[in-house]
Amino acid sequence: MMQYVKDLTHGSIRGQLVRLALPVMGSSFVQMAYSFTDMAWVGSLGSKSVAAIGAVGVLTWTSNSLALINKVGAEVNVSQCIGAQRMDKAQAYASHNLTLALLISVVWTTLIWTCAVPLIGIFGMESDVTQLSVEYLRVVSTAFPFIFMSAAFTGIYNASGHTQVPFYVNGIGLALNMLLDPLFILGFGMGTLGAAWATWISQVTVCLMFFYVLMRRRRLFERFRILVPLRLPYVPLIFKVGLPVALLNIFFSLISLFMGRTASAEGGYLGVMTLTAGGQLEAIAWYTSQGFSTALSTFVAQNYAAGCTERIRKAFKMTLGITAAIGAGCTALFYGGGEWIFSLITSEPDAYRAGGLFLKIDSYSMIFMMLEITTQGVFYGTGRTVPPALVSITGNVLRIPLALLLGHWGWGIAGVWWAVSMSSILKGCVLFGWLVLRRHVLLTGSTLRPRSGLLS
Structure with missing residues (x-):
């Protein structure tokens, strides 16, 4: 089975690191471009629409952080099994990460959908802006299962040394999102909801492409199953590896919120602008x-x-x-x-x-x-x-x-x-x-x- 994965225990170290790193960097910039694309087109609708999407940003950040449980879980556990020449265990960890990603995302989606109104109400915005945010959040939240699954797929391919696959798949998703944003927002007159549905369709497409590539085009495992009954010791070890990374990112988003308030208190709107724009440059x-x-x-x-x-x-x-x-x-x-x-x-x-x-x-x-x-x-x-x-x-x-x-x-x-x-x-x-x-x-x-x- 080793012909399906890249063996990193032999060969040029520098060359392997660079070939692994470049697609990962590209994938990261693609993910950044998603939010920039939505914000750019929504900006034409006015500041209220921008505020509505911005209020959802913290929740989407938290959701992406939770998805790291299975992305990192796959990267570490699957790659260690590959290094130990245990492809049967690598396959089992891959399937368990995908199954857990689906279960966690369904629970999280249900929670966000049910609590959308009180969650957005925390920001204390005007009623019309709050309504826009709630509608946007509920549409986007139904894409969380696909986003979580795509993160787990990404971890599996990173572990196998094929980091270019997530880059290509996410790049196609970004291109689709860039085409659908103006069509839905302006062409169909859907406004803020147009951005939500453009994101939804793009993320679903990305997940389906991962499924197709893994199961048909570039099979890493024979007789691979996406969903499996959860068993010990896989689940505890996945959480042991992935949960600390998820919590790290969640805490960072919460700290950023407080630092934004502090910057506003010390420097007004210029302080907030500097922190947010400077953070993007950093x-x-x-x-x-x-x-x-x-x-x-x-x-x-x-x-x-x-x-x-x-x-x-x-x-x-x-x-x-x-x-x-x-x-x-x-x-x-x-x-x-x-x-x-x-x-x-x-x-x-x-x-x-x-x-x-x-x-x-x-x-x-x-x-x-x-x-x-x-x-x-x-x-x-x-x-x-x-x-x-x-x-x-x-x-x-x-x-x-x-x-x-x-x-x-x-x-x-x-x-x-x-x-x-x-x-x-x-x-x-x-x-x-x-x-x-x-x-x-x-x-x-x-x-x-x-x-x-x-x-x-």
Whole structure:
């Protein structure tokens, strides 16, 4: 069965990392483009429609975070089984992740649909805007089962070394979404609901394409079943690996909400604009390094199970060198050209000067952010997702008291930006230090063994 997957335990390390990372980066940018496309076309309907979709953003972020349970669960467990030459177990983990993704998504969709009104009511918007948000959320929520399944499919293909498949499939989905948005929103006069249905059709199409590719075009497993009866020890090990990553992202979205309120209190609408727009600019660097981190995770998982210790060490050093170079480039660009970058977004002097200050302060943390993300890849590959989650959640939570303290000391809006930057520096140092202290378990030794129970 190994001819269906890529064996990463032999061959050029650098070449394998780059070939794995580039499609993952492309897939990440495709996902970013979905929200940009919807927002661009909805913007023509007016600020109320934009606010309606924006209010749903936190809930869709939370939903995508929950989908990481099975995406990461597949990436780690399936790839470790492949590295150990246990394709029967790899197939079982793939099927269990897909089954769990469907079950979790159905429960989550039911909850969101039932509680849509009180959830949107939290934002305290006008009644007509609230109604638009509720209608949009209920349509989009019915696509969650397909989104969760697609995330699990992505994890399976990443684990097998075929990261280009999710990139191609998601790219087709984006193209379809870009065609349907103007047709439904303006052509059919459906307004905000047009954007919801365009997203729904695109996500369903993506899921069906994954199903077709896995079952017909590029079969990774023989006699593969999408849905199976859930059995031990698969389910607990999937949650053990995937749940910490999901919680990490959920907490990050909640912290971002509070930081947005703090930025508004210190800098008004310019503070909120700077935080949101600056976050999108920072995300470009984040997604680039995340592509290499995901590639490293898959590489480490296969070689960890195969006991190829030296290849893990070399891969980590190579990946760290690449991401450090990316971080250094972002540091130079953000420090020296922050105002110019923001002037491409807005022509208001006060706005691009505020944005320039954010990027200048944020530039100090770029290399440390790369350090954290790269180190995550090693932990994830060995199935230890709890340490990165603990470090990230703790560091992000610290942003709140730090921002309040610096604001109390009279730092103003700059104190909020320094809270973000300093916490990123802290997270990178702590997680890397954790890796160094645990290197005898993670990166050294003549024989590495998968986590207890994985192959039993």
